[in-house]
Amino acid sequence: MKKPDRKELILNGNMYKVIITLSLPIMLNNFIQTLYNLADAMWVSKLGSVQFAATSFVWPVIFLFISLGIGISVAGTSILSQLVGASEYEEADRYASQLVVISMIFSVVFAILGYFLSPYIVRWMGATGDLAKYSNIYLRISFLGFPFVFLFFNFNSIMNAQGNTLAPTILSGISAIINVILDPVFIFTLNMGVAGAAIATVLSQALLVFVGIYILKKHSPMIKLDFKGFKFNKNMLKKIVEIGFPSTIGQSGAALGFTVLNSFIASYGTSTLAAFAMVNRITSLIMQPPMGIGAALTSIVGQNIGANQFDRVMEAFKKSTIIVLSLSIVGTGFLIWKDKGIIDFFMRSKDDMEVINQGITFLRYISVSMPFMGMFSIFQGLFQGSGHTKYSMAMAIGRLWFIRIPMILVFKHLMKIGPEGIWFSMSFSNFLICVYGYIVYRKGKWKKKVIKEGY
Structure with missing residues (x-):
């Protein structure tokens, strides 16, 4: 006997409650x-x-x-x-x-x-x-x-x-x-x-x-x-590969990209690498809610697309966006307001002031892009839930390989800019990839159902 209690919530419940519950x-x-x-x-x-x-x-x-x-x-x-x-x-x-x-x-x-x-x-x-x-x-x-x-x-x-x-x-x-x-x-x-x-x-x-x-x-x-x-089942296998392969490429491409990124950052010296690692720990904690909401959005979008309730899909996307942007803006304000205190808390050793100074600079840069980092998770949830994983793959790989890493190389080798070039590239790549995500969202091709009824 099927008991679609949670399904009832996802398809008909208050959307804020659905998002928070999941x-x-x-x-x-x-x-x-x-x-x-x-x-x-x-x-x-x-x-x-x-x-x-x-x-x-x-x-x-x-x-x-x-x-x-x-x-x-x-x-x-x-x-x-x-x-x-x-x-x-x-x-x-x-x-x-x-x-x-x-x-x-x-x-x-x-x-x-x-x-x-x-x-x-x-x-x-x-x-x-x-x-x-x-x-x-x-x-x-x-x-x-x-x-x-x-x-x-x-x-x-x-x-x-x-x-x-x-x-x-x-x-x-x-x-x-x-x-x-x-x-x-x-x-x-x-x-x-x-x-x-x-x-x-x-x-x-x-x-x-x-x-x-x-x-x-x-x-x-x-x-x-x-x-x-x-x-x-040949048709089922084909559909699984069609949807799963882009996600696999996106995951592995991003993992490889971050490995390459770390090697570039290390070339600036241990102080820069330490500052990068320290600020990443801080931002990863603050990004947990947006990442959780983005992951929950996958099943919310999927079920409502299956039920042909595209109005609910749009509502889920918009209300997830409201929650994430609200949290991100508050987080941004707090990080900028208390930047020195936060770095002092996470950097217990005060022997290397260069790490602390670079950490404060990076924190200020990345704080500005926190709302875009949040939206990155929301777009990922939307595209993966709809089954159009090629768009989430493009965002995961594009942010690193086509924007962030090339910008860092240009700043370092052509413009001779120091670590600030890394911090700016990290922040600006989050903004640009969300512009791409928004363009894909507005075009609406992700609304095309990948699983036909009676398939």
Whole structure:
């Protein structure tokens, strides 16, 4: 028996209530993950600087592979939410099964290939000595956890498509707590070092998936997984690739772009890199609400497009914009008003005044673009929810590769401008990419349904 209670809220409820109800768990989940990453880093750092560096060194490789899983997850949320909105529950069940099987195949292949290729990947990245040794250990074990990571992405997309953003948050929170508990046991008590940190992560991911599968089987109101008589459906696979591939390219392209960006910033010196890292931590905290609202918008837009309620889609976009711009403007005012105090709080050591001065300058520049950073998340949610992920891909890649990085290179090599060129490029790229997003929004091509009724 289908129980579309949350669907009723999304399709007919007060829109501000819908946005807040769906986005708050996502914000909480992001906050939990931030705390977990800090705790995880703390345990690993006790092993030594080389071991700690190894876990950070291989992260871009892990994320490049994981970006495929994220792409499939985005496609899943978009497709499934539109089918739920159209009350095509049986079709949603079939799509969900296709998504899970595809994810399992890719993740197992990646796990096997990654396990055996890890030494070559680490060597290709330039690591030698102890860094190569510990990086290889951590990367190999992390690859073995890919099936669990990809399956949890599936769980996320299936639950989010139904408007249930709370269940994934609760599971992520439990998993994070278990991971933090297991870390010292495997790292120190069992004396497994870096391998122990990776094993603790994989075990917590596995638990996450087993509980997630149970919830899907017993407590998923509108979408049920059923693999009895499973066969691949060519049309469904084509649609999943059509929507998921641009998202995958956008995720991996952005990850690679930020890696390149970091190398450019590092070329200005350690003070500039430290200032950049410090201000990023500050802005990432303030950007949690807009990011949560943007993620929630994906399922809100998807369900209402599926139900042919484009007036509700426009209402969701406009009211999300009002909330995000209001929060961003308040945040901007606070950051500019208390810039020195904020930098002093986050920079506990006062030995390097150059870092503090550059941090204050960067904070002032990036504060001005906070409303545009918020709108970036809103446009991403709108385009992904509608299934037109090529536009969200263009925004993710375009902001870095076509605006920010070229501007930094021009300022540095042609105009001989110092770190201010970076800060201006960061801020101005946020503005320009939102201009692009607004143009796409106004043209309205994203309104074309990607999932036809009775498909």
